[in-house]
Amino acid sequence: MQETGDTAPSHYVGLQVRADESFPRSCVRCNRSFSDLDDFVVRTTPIFGSSGLIERADTVDGTIVLLMRNCACGNSLALRCDDRRDGSEKGAFRRRRFDTMVTLLVEAGVSAPTARAELRRMLHA
Numbered sequence: 001m002q003e004t005g006d007t008a009p010s011h012y013v014g015l016q017v018r019a020d021e022s023f024p025r026s027c028v029r030c031n032r033s034f035s036d037l038d039d040f041v042v043r044t045t046p047i048f049g050s051s052g053l054i055e056r057a058d059t060v061d062g063t064i065v066l067l068m069r070n071c072a073c074g075n076s077l078a079l080r081c082d083d084r085r086d087g088s089e090k091g092a093f094r095r096r097r098f099d100t101m102v103t104l105l106v107e108a109g110v111s112a113p114t115a116r117a118e119l120r121r122m123l124h125a
Helices: 037-042 089-107 112-123
Strands: 053-058 062-070 076-082
Touching (some): 037 076
């Protein structure tokens, strides 16, 4: 995934940073300061070429999403964000359908990351 320009890619739209993760934030290694979530995403790079969005169960807050990114200095940074997923049965049904489509594409020879990316691109076109 290539990230260029001065706006965050569309898969970060609607992402809300938890209140205890307020901005401005600074990298503990180089003190680079980030004014808000968009600034953070635009001026950092993805970890392992992914979106950096990782779902985690939290004993206090339920499901949270970690946004993992690399600062320009190489330091890994993480933000705790609210889960955006639709927790209804309809949302679960859509996720199962999506997973089925990914499986079919993988069986046809498409890599899983490419299958997910292409399906998301088609859904959001």
